[in-house]
Amino acid sequence: xxxxxxxxxxxxxxxxxxxxxxxxxxxxxxxxxxxxxxxxxxxxxxxxxxxxxxxxxxxxxxxxxxxxxxxxxx
Numbered sequence: 567x568x569x570x571x572x573x574x575x576x577x578x579x580x581x582x583x584x585x586x587x588x589x590x591x592x593x594x595x596x597x598x599x600x601x602x603x604x605x606x607x608x609x610x611x612x613x614x615x616x617x618x619x620x621x622x623x624x625x626x627x628x629x630x631x632x633x634x635x636x637x638x639x640x
Contacts, residue, residue, distance in 0.1 A: 567588045569589060570585070570586070570587045570589055570607070571585065572586075572611060572614050573614070574617045574618050575618060582614075585607070585609075585610030585614070587603075587606065589603070
């Protein structure tokens with residue numbers, strides 16, 4: 567069975583898998599299933615984009631000597 571992966575694009579590492587789904591041709595047989603898959607992909611790409619932005623922000627702060635904020639301060 568095939569799978570779909572959405573992975574963050576990171577220069578510092580191999581990237582983080584934010585979405586993984588096994589898929590077969592039968593999962594694309596109906597319009598309803600295709601729309602659901604597309605919706606999940608939109609969410610996953612949004613999550614990956616957000617993760618990349620956070621990683622970039624932390625990297626910029628580290629290089630500037632500014633400590634990253636903890637989760638409690640967000």
